[in-house]
Amino acid sequence: MKSAVVTGPGRLEITDVPVPETGPEDVLVKVRACGVCGADPHALHQGGIVPGAASTAIGHEPAGEVVAVGDRVAGISVGDHVVVDPTLVADAIIGGGGPQGALSEFLAVRQAVAGRNVIVVSDHVPWHVAALAEPLAVARRAVDRTHPRPEHQAVVFGAGPVGLGALLALKRHGVRHVAVADVQPNRLDKALKLGADAVIDSRTEDVRARLVELHGAASDAFGRQGLPGTDIYLDAAGVPAVVKTVLAGPKLGAVYGVVAIHHTPVEVDFQSLIPSELTIVHSMGHPTEMADVVADIEENTEKYALIVSDTVPFPEVERAVDLAGKPGATDKVVVTFS
Structure with a gap:
């Protein structure tokens, strides 16, 4: 699969990496959209998130479609539209210096729990709007x-x-x-x-x-x-x-x-x-707020859609991160996947 990785100060590459393996307590999500946070251009500028790391996978505002569900996971089905809480996963924060970033084609959610770190979103919500759940939480x-x-x-x-x-x-x-x-x-x-x-x-x-x-x-x-x-x-x-x-x-x-x-x-x-x-x-983060925000997005989708100013296709992810890092140039950039 393709993944956006910071390989040094000012260097962002789309690299080929293996699709993450999932176990009986995990789900695999095909990413459909991922917002670009202000922390992403900052990570690009300084060459990563963890000092000394050879590379850093970035992105932590994903929305996507479930494509595989572990035998021990309840309340989540293949085909569900979901958003993922990047901070409540078992291995490491997604896009926070760990092995996974959400600016990738696939994402594994370890120890997936419905309504906690994987939240189902109604199908009528466009992917780029669903991706607002994390920052708005x-x-x-x-x-x-x-x-x-x-x-x-x-x-x-x-x-x-x-x-x-x-x-x-x-x-x-x-x-x-x-x-x-x-x-x-x-x-x-x-x-x-x-x-x-x-x-x-x-x-x-x-x-x-x-x-x-x-x-x-x-x-x-x-x-x-x-x-x-x-x-x-x-x-x-x-x-x-x-x-x-x-x-x-x-x-x-x-x-x-x-x-x-x-x-x-x-x-x-x-x-x-x-x-x-x-x-x-x-305040910091969103330990319990994402589900409430998703419910509000479902009820007021057209209003929330106004927040997104730019959608950029994944092959142009470097342009998306650069745009998000320019104060006054835009409001909210979301990367979309075909």
Whole structure:
């Protein structure tokens, strides 16, 4: 079979490797689509994921068709359309430095468990849309960590795939008003199409003043007035300006959820945050969220399809990874297999 493998800094090759063997507790999946994560161009740039490794198979956002099922596997059948949780496999994380990457024609899921690491998807969902399940489960976990309620008002910073997934998750929870802030007008337009109640162009608008307009004014425990009435700040952008905007004065009891990767340290004055009793939560991965996201994708397929901006055929996988690594060039790239 063919597999996309990083063989050195800036070197991505489609190589011939054996189809993985499967045992009685495993399933074999023919990959039909695989999203390209921001971690994939980063791995290509640095020459792999595990330092010193001769090669690294990449890709961890697969959707595909089951072609073989072990005798001890229940609830999964040949022909099922599925998505795979790359972190819940027995041998190693798929696309995380282990022997398998999902940018391959076939994928073995060790110790397959229906609904846990192999989740069946309705046939009406296109492959490239089903492949959104993994990254949007990351967004769903980040939102769940903020404990949203219908009476809340929220803002999502960053309208990339995870930020848009957070918007959809907040709406799924019934949050009454969700604003989305970004610097790219095309992403803000997409956020509105996906159900954002308002958008903020942070290049040209004062974000905090706009939040006061949208969410009303509130106060903290010291009685400081005029603070945004925003209950949940969800950071899917990962830039210092977001941190400064939130910490400049949240309302009493607000929550700041961080799912973005911050590459630049930011100085925080925790003394100034005491009057707000701000809760700061981080999230990583998706230990239990993929099944919920799949159910939502099945119900709202056309809406989720708007998140995908580019589909690239597998023989052009190098172009797909390069495109995904260019900020502002695209939104969400998915590699498709014939």
